[in-house]
Amino acid sequence: MRAGARPVRAAFPSQVPSLDGWALREERQEGKAMRAVNLTEMPDGFMVLAGNDRSQAATMVLQSHGQNSSLESQHAESDQWLLVLSGTGRAIVAGEEVRLRPGLMLLIEAGEPHEIRSDSEAVLRTVNIFSPPAFR
Helix, strand or coil: CCCCCCCCEEECCCCCCCCCECCEEEEEECCEEEEEECCECCCCEEEEEEECCCCEEEEEEECCCCECCCCCECCCCCEEEEEEEECCEEEEECCEEEEECCCCEEEECCCCCEEEEECCCCCEEEEEEEECCCCC
16 A cells, blocks of 8 residues: 555445446426436446536446556546446555455545456446546
8 A cells, every 4th residue: 555545445235235227317306306317227338327516426337357447547536436236356446456346335535546347257337426526
């Protein structure tokens, strides 16, 4: 780990919801727009689904042995929470490696260089939350 770096934060929730694909819909309730995302048929690659001025949701789908980013990837102003829905892989965050598997939730802090890879024959599917939004 680099000098002064904080340890990578990863956690396993006791139950992970079953999310089978995606579709965005907006509903009005008491004058406010509510955004609901149904994750059926998630497309390959990285896709921003929804967001507002404070946060942003995206999916990332990597085919077997696929790589999403290089170690130069970083979000200078945004934290990223990555939740693994299915598949396995590895993340290298600020020089520290973390095994990715269903149920793992990983925090990649603003400015930390990182790389995400699928390392099996199974497709790696993740949901990602950025705060504040990283992509405009």
